[in-house]
Structure formats: C-alpha cells, structure tokens
Amino acid sequence: MTQQSGKALIIIDPQNDYFPEGKYPLWDISNTLEKIKKAIERANQQDTPIILVQHIASRDISVAPFFNEGTQGAAIHPEITAAAPNAIIVTKTFADSFEQTNLDQVLSEQGINTLLLCGMMTQNCVTHTAISKQAEKYQVVVLADCCTTVDEMLHNIALNAISPRITLLPAKQVI
Numbered sequence: 739m740t741q742q743s744g745k746a747l748i749i750i751d752p753q754n755d756y757f758p759e760g761k762y763p764l765w766d767i768s769n770t771l772e773k774i775k776k777a778i779e780r781a782n783q784q785d786t787p788i789i790l791v792q793h794i795a796s797r798d799i800s801v802a803p804f805f806n807e808g809t810q811g812a813a814i815h816p817e818i819t820a821a822a823p824n825a826i827i828v829t830k831t832f833a834d835s836f837e838q839t840n841l842d843q844v845l846s847e848q849g850i851n852t853l854l855l856c857g858m859m860t861q862n863c864v865t866h867t868a869i870s871k872q873a874e875k876y877q878v879v880v881l882a883d884c885c886t887t888v889d890e891m892l893h894n895i896a897l898n899a900i901s902p903r904i905t906l907l908p909a910k911q912v913i
Contacts, residue, residue: 746850747781747913749774749825749884750791750835750857750864752818755804755811762804764858765893770886771817774856777884777909778821786913787848788825790814791835793863833863836872845876852877854912856884861896868904881909 752774755761764770781788792814795805805812814827828841835841845853853876855868864885868878880900887893897906 743784743786744849744851745854745913746787746789746845746848746852747777747854748789748791748835748841748856748867749778749818749822750855750867751793751805751859752790752815752857753792753805753811754813754815755809756858757815760804760811764886765889766886770858770884771815773884773909775817775821777854777856777881777913778818780909780913781854782822784913786854787850788822789841789844790818790822790825790827791839791841791857791863791867792827792829794829794831796831833866834870834872835863835867836870842872850876852879854879854881854909856881856909858885859887860885860893861887861899865896865900868900877905879905879907879912881912882906883908 756764757767793805794807794812826844828839830839857864868880882897
C-alpha cells in the first residue's frame with residue numbers, strides 16, 4: 739500500500755494480556771480499545787498505513803510474567819486484527835519499538851515521515867518509542883487518548899513527561 743500523507747498509525751502492544759482476561763489488565767482498556775478502533779477506521783479511510791507492534795518476551799528470561807511466545811496472551815487483540823487485517827506486524831523484545839526490529843526499515847519503505855503512536859503502556863513502550871534515538875528523524879505525535887497503562891495518574895505523568903519533546907494530540911485531530 740502506498741499512501742500520500744507520509745503518516746503511519748503505529749499501535750504498540752495491543753495484546754490480549756493487557757485486557758480483562760489477560761495476565762496484566764490495564765486501566766480504561768475498553769475505552770482505549772474503542773478509541774484505537776476509531777483511529778484505525780480513520781486511518782483506513784485515509785489510506786494511512788497501520789503498523790502493529792507486538793511485544794514477545796525475551797527467551798533469555800525463563801518465564802516472563804506475560805507476552806510469552808506462543809501464548810494467547812501474547813497474541814494481538816482480535817478486535818484490533820479485525821479492524822486492521824492488512825496491518826504490518828513488527829515484533830519486538832524491548833520497550834523501544836525501534837530497538838533490534840525492522841520498524842525503521844518498514845517506515846522507510848512506506849515513505850513515512852510522521853509517526854502517530856498509540857497503545858500500551860504509556861509510561862513504558864509508548865514513551866520509549868516516542869523518544870527513541872531512531873525516532874528523531876520523524877515527526878512524532880502521541881495520540882494521547884489512544885494510550886493507557888496501569889492507572890490514570892501514571893498515564894498522565896508519562897504524557898506530561900514527554901510533552902516538551904513530543905506533540906500530544908487526540909486521534910481525531912490527526913487522522
């Protein structure tokens with residue numbers, strides 16, 4: 739898929755373990771899921787590429803608390819895959835979605851210059867990706883209403899921490 743805007747919607751770790759039946763359910767996850775699905779719908783309407791980043795626990799850790807390879811918890815949430823069936827999937831083992839992945843190559847091949855980041859967890863994988871050294875060559879926008887973590891306070895602290903360096907906007911203002 740080739741698109742004209744130079745934007746890509748990147749959804750970080752929308753995996754089953756973060757939902758109510760998973761091993762580490764997050765705050766406001768149902769509302770966040772609905773907002774992400776609306777962002778996907780708008781991205782699809784605008785022919786904006788969608789990239790799903792999937793965290794798989796490192797094999798160096800004998801038993802990680804969640805996201806273990808081959809488990810249902812590590813799978814991307816079915817409502818996300820249904821909304822974005824043609825999304826590119828990038829697998830990672832670190833908080834930074836660029837670290838030891840092909841994300842930068844995928845973005846380059848798609849002609850992307852603007853990253854619209856969202857997903858789980860705000861204070862960890864979302865912020866680490868947003869402020870990654872490799873992200874510096876892109877315009878980075880965090881879709882603040884399409885992110886979540888363990889509680890509202892930590893979510894807000896994380897967004898405030900990156901706000902001097904990264905643009906924070908609601909999804910509907912960007913896509």
